Amino acid sequence: MLTGLLAMTVTLMIWSGFFISLRASSQSDLTIADIALIRFVPAALLFGWLCRHKVRHIFQTPKRYLALICWGAGLPYLLLAGYGLHYVPVADGASLIPGILPLLVSGIAVVCFGEPLSPMRRAGLVFIALGVVCFVAKSLAGGQPGMLIGYAILLLASFSWAWFTIAMRVSGLSATEGAAVIAISGCGLLLTGFLSQTMTFNLLSVDSQEVMYHFLVQGVGVGIVSSLCYTLAISRLGAEMSAALGAFTPVLAALMAIPLFSEPLTGQTMIAMALIVIGALTASEVMPIPINKSKIVKKAMR
Template sequence: MERLTTKDTLLGITAMLATLLIWSSFFISLRASSESDLTIGDIALLRFVPAALVFGYLSRHSLRKIQTTPKRYLLAIGWGAGLPFLMLAANGLHLAPVADGASLIPGILPLFVSSIAAFCYKERISASRKTGIGLIVVGISLFVTHSLFSGQTDVVQGHGLLLLASFSWAWFTVAMRVSGLTPVTGGLVLAGSACLLLPVFHGLGWVTFNLFSAPLSDIMVHLLIQGVAVGVLANFSYGFAISRLGAEMSAALGSFTPVVAALLAAAIFHEALSTTTLLAMSCIICGALAASELIPLKGKLKQPGWLNRLRWQR
């Protein structure tokens, strides 16, 4: 049975705090891209190409490990946090406010992770996790109901895309934990697969490029945020946090992203936070904490049984 030491916990929480700050910048960057000349394809280039180069160099002696990893885990990593995830998140944030995106993507993670555990691996759901899932569902319902009654059908569509993005990220979170890949080798799978998919998606007409026509200032800002911070640093810090804290606790800490992102959005884009939005965010954050059983943590943390079983069965 795997146990986490106090040192592991502290290192994992530190990595997640850094990840929270970067994720908040990620949502701000995607929202800002909708008001610039940069396309989603341009953002993908800035995010994944530098990461593929960095992680490719760092993983040059570990390619054998990637080759022997079950393909289903590689697919979940590449799809769950790669180009398909970015397109879902970016299109969703073009339709919905930053606070909604920051709540629905990381905030719903514990719901999806627990659902994967229950339906795919027959894990028993505790009373605490059931309560948390219930609160998350209430939070989602508040977001959707508020948009429907206000006649904002485009926002509802945005919410749907953001929920799909969160579901993809949940599979990435689980796959990173059970695959045995390091944050560096996992980062190569994620970024490398996105680089391979970009010309395919361009050929299908799903993404376009306008990088050379955009202002240099926009390119540099998004390169620093998406390429360096999100593409390299966050991939490593989140993967490191998962390796130290486990999938569910990392997902729980990630639920605090909307608080930071909403404050930044209010300051930068002057997005107002309605009473309903604040209530929905509160429900999702409290639900994420309860669903991931973070509150009763006392120095040692047992990993969910389904994660341990998968590790030995792959």
Template sequence: MECIAKKEKLLGLLAMAATLLIWASFFISLRASGQSPLTVGDIALLRFVPAALVFGILSLPKTKQIKATAKRYLLAIAIGAGLPFFLLAANGLRLAPVADGASLIPGILPLFVSSIAAYCYREKISNIRKLGISLIFIGIGLFITHSLSSGQHQVLQGHGLLLTASFSWAWYTIGMRVSGLSPIAGGAILAISACLLLPVLYTMGWVEFNLMSAPTNDVIFHLCIQGIAAGIIANFSYGYAISRLGAEMSAALGSFTPVIAALMAVVIFDESLTLTTATAMGLIVIGALSASEIIKLRPTIIRSLAKPTNP
């Protein structure tokens, strides 16, 4: 029995390692799109269309459950991790370095989730979570101070977009938690809603498409990273890691994303990793590790909120 448990844990760690590499590659891909003829709209197509097809088919048996879910939870999922989140993250990373984006989006997530849980659901914040949130605040302050002192107002604007993207993802996290939907059903909701929203934004002139005239190599690269790896594989690998390691450990390990992404950016884009950036990134990682282990709503709250209600 102990041998089986060790094997299961090892498989969970391998799945989480794959997830971290994909998440880091997600930020690298968005950063690379700024140096490509591909528009943000093109990357969104490559990101959501494959996921909509795969998760849409897999979630067909759960159609009744999805329809019975309160609309406010479906909206939190669709907006929180769908096209609005993607546009915020993509445009933010076109203005700020990869290390900043990888730190501010997943790293600040525990702060926003805790704030939403405490304000909306009156959840008490323990001392260890308060410590983690304090470290995250200090890390954010270092990022902003560094941008202001160096006159990098463009980077500061990117930080604002990235923080908004993280807040959006926090609502998705809460929405998924209280809805009771599976990751596949959630993936179908956010991907299909994004595919439906893209033509609307195009007619309004908010997004542009250049996919047909873009180099084939760029299309294949972003399709593999965004559409297949981040859009499909990471959903399965992260879900598998949670089932083997638990939500707390998986969330804690997820906070190492900025470290991996920053090291990849140094090699690929020759981005410099200053002492201030490294310190801010380290504080956010440590803060996320402290806070992530206990970010969860009370079971009674989850059961009451997960009941289908009339929106």
């Protein structure tokens, strides 16, 4: 369990940098496709090499799990998160994506797998829902309907990540194998976007220092280190607890955004963040909720 907690701590630091990086890219000439290229190519080279003898095992994994892993943590997720952060501040985006993850993971567990909800978990999920309502109310009160679009996109991104979290847990893939699937699928989709001319790349025309910054955060940090650490945390702590600990991301990201982007924390934002963090921790019940793997394999996603 200690290994899982250490892996999750590293993940939280990198995730905070992830939101900062995406927000910074929205104010530069870099496109989301550029960020994706920086993120997935180095990881694909590394994890592809490490898993070169495990190709058969990876392809023996049920295709529905592979598809959810590719979608939930790969290029589609990155595109959703990136576009969502064009509309909302870092604190909002960092609160919504990892913050409501326990709510979505628990909802999937109940609806699809028949898992029960304890009173403590229910209370935690209510706190999370109230936090989301506070964010929406802030947008409406401020006369910024465009932010509602951002919130909707970020909720979809979190929903995608929730399915990845569960699929990774029940797939039987190791942390390295899961990271390889995410990175290589991302590269394949990027190539498809380039050939079909549906994605724009400006990487070669951007200042090299800016590219290096995103390379360190996205390519090394998110693409390699956090992919490995989060999948390791899921295997050691479970999907529920990993999702709950991820709720600490907005606190770190919001503090980083204050000096970098001059995004002050309003009282309503802090209340919403507090509700989501408290709810996530309460819903996790400190211990991961056991999932009957054989039951899931038989019943899930028929």
